[in-house]
């Protein structure tokens with residue numbers, strides 16, 4: 001049993017997030033705690049965002065990310081917006097600098113409550129994503145599912161947003177594809193030694209696309225911010241879209257801008273649901289009583 005830690009159950013466009021306050025203590029959220037919380041319908045989540053004291057000069061906080069299966073994630077766009085909203089409510093500040101496994105990220109809450117996160121630079125090298133074999137052009141790689149002569153999905157664009165993404169382009173309804181079936185096969189495909197987040201994307205205008213994502217370590221989610229960034233960057237890189245795109249995920253729209261300085265900025269909402277305390281070792285938890293501080 002560890003000292004209980006405060007948490008907030010939140011969501012970013014329906015991406016289920018637990019923001020855990022691990023400041024002022026030396027321990028971490030253990031994978032077993034994540035698995036236990038994910039199994040409980042009341043705390044079911046896609047990612048845990050653990051806020052730690054800063055470890056690098058010039059940053060406000062260190063953020064660790066766990067998937068629902070207990071594995072580590074390097075990036076989580078929707079979760080970062082939840083972290084910003086929670087910290088803004090606590091501190092009255094609006095902008096923050098975070099250290100994450102994907103690098104240093106700046107984020108801020110706007111007057112209207114929407115939150116922008118600078119997700120950093122996309123990486124396109126096959127070793128950076130990583131892929132199991134060399135591809136000089138990662139705008140389109142040889143990979144397909146379905147019959148050889150009539151693949152259901154094929155030739156994805158691949159990119160790292162700190163975490164690995166494959167984006168499969170389709171011409172018709174993204175809901176027409178059985179992502180619950182293909183997602184896990186592609187997530188674990190030998191082409192991706194660190195597994196991958198799998199997205200199906202349909203471009204509807206130069207500045208708009210619709211996507212669905214099967215997340216590494218979490219499965220089908222209502223929203224995946226880093227996948228929205230990966231899809232927007234890949235759309236621009238392959239000439240399908242401009243660099244500023246509205247990416248509609250099942251939970252709603254995200255605004256993605258791939259700036260001239262190569263940074264990808266994602267803007268969208270975050271929503272608080274309830275607060276409680278949990279044991280970061282076991283995942284045992286209780287809800288805060290109404291009105292409690």
Ligand SMILES: N[C@H](CCC[C@H](N)C(=O)O)C(=O)O
Pocket residue numbers: 015046047067072073074075076077078079163164197215216217218221223224225226227
């Ligand atoms: N929901 C997240 C992505 C979680 C990352 C993850 N599933 C992985 O890379 O392992 C987002 O909004 O970006």
